[in-house]
Amino acid sequence: xxxxxxxxxxxxxxxxxxxxxxxxxxxxxxxxxxxxxxxxxxxxxxxxxxxxxxxxxxxxxxxxxxxxxxxxxxxxxxxxxxxxxxxxxxxxxxxxx
Numbered sequence: 001x002x003x004x005x006x007x008x009x010x011x012x013x014x015x016x017x018x019x020x021x022x023x024x025x026x027x028x029x030x031x032x033x034x035x036x037x038x039x040x041x042x043x044x045x046x047x048x049x050x051x052x053x054x055x056x057x058x059x060x061x062x063x064x065x066x067x068x069x070x071x072x073x074x075x076x077x078x079x080x081x082x083x084x085x086x087x088x089x090x091x092x093x094x095x096x097x
Contacts, residue, residue, distance in 0.1 A: 022051070024086040025059050029073055033065045036095070059088070071095040 026049045033039065033047050043066060052060040052072075059075045074091040078084035 021056070021087075022054070025049075025051075025054075025061060025075055025088055028075070028086050028088060028090075029061055029063045029071075032073075032090070032093075033063050033069070033071060036071070037065045037067060037069045039065050067097070069095065069097050 029049045030044055030047045034041075034044050039047060047063060047065045049061050049063045052062060054060070057077045060072070061075070062070065062072050064070045072092075072094045074093075075088045076091045078087055078089050082089070
């Protein structure tokens with residue numbers, strides 16, 4: 001029983017860490033989309049972010065903004081010796097309107 005509780009606690013820590021990383025990626029993506037397409041602050045909640053693939057080192061998302069704009073972003077976890085405020089770097093960007 002003791003090991004089951006420890007395993008569950010460890011799983012919860014990993015799940016929370018993954019959620020935190022997802023939130024960082026979503027925030028970066030929304031911020032970039034709002035700058036690209038002049039989305040006012042009050043309409044940023046209309047920007048969608050969908051994860052296509054992700055792990056602890058890589059993520060691919062598709063994001064859409066009001067006006068029919070869409071971008072596909074690939075992100076990579078920043079190396080420890082690189083300053084990245086959210087810990088992630090944009091690796092590639094493909095957009096269409």
